[in-house]
Amino acid sequence: MVNPVDNVKVNWKQHNSNTKIRNKFLEQSELELLLNYAYQKNLRYALLIEWLYLTGMRVGEALALHWDDIIIDEGKYTVSITGTLEYKNIAVSDQYKSKQTKTSAGMREITLPPAGIQIFEKLKALNYDSGAFIFQTSTGSVIQISAINSFLRNAKKKLNINKPLSTHIFRHTHISKLAELGVPLYVIQDRVGHDSSDMTKKIYLHVTNKAKEELDSKLDLL
Secondary structure: OOOHHHHOOOOHHHHHHHHHHHOOOOOHHHHHHHHHHHHHHOHHHHHHHHHHHHHOOOHHHHHOOEHHHEEEEOOEEEEEEOOOEEOOOOOHHHOEEOOOOOOHHHOEEEEOOHHHHHHHHHHHHHHOOOOOEOOEOOOOOEOOHHHHHHHHHHHHHHHOOOOOOOOHHHHHHHHHHHHHOOOOHHHHHHHHOOOOOHHHHHHHHHHHHHHHHHHHHHHOOO
16 A cells, blocks of 8 residues: 655755744845834944944944054055953943953954945044944943843834844844855855854855855746
8 A cells, every 4th residue: 555645745844944044134125124223213223233234243342342443544444353342240331342352263354345434434423532432322331232132122023023133133144145245155254253153154055045046046037
């Protein structure tokens, strides 16, 4: 007797895996929706969010930046990433930049794209005379990770973004955008400060495979 179940193929695991990876980064439409919302609600948070997307930096690395960490040479803006914000169980006024990033690979320099340069110039206009940190509140203290994540949780509800929304998603979104642009994996890893990362590889493969599928569908039109 032939068992019809023998010919049934179930792909649930692969589907669930793809869904989990898609939830790690924002699509362009979701990013634009969130940025529009943020710029309407809180300029300083919006600038930080867009900076994280444009640079792929960890939020602690971005918040630890001092003015002299941005090197300007012949119109080229380079960010020197050499530490992270030390904030746990420390009063806001006493928080400081560590002498080491999360990993040794995190010690790096990255180039700012034109949109990143615009953000830096806006931050100078807002904060330059207020203190050492680039990303500050209106009162001159460094922006708190808990505060920006709380802002993002509220945005998630308002905008009906059905993905876990925290500062780390912009780092993954940066990776996905570079993969979409065809940047090699090893270059992406160097930019975001990863010797090796399973999630970086998974996002890269997910996006590049999706691009191949889109190419296949376009080839049908030739």
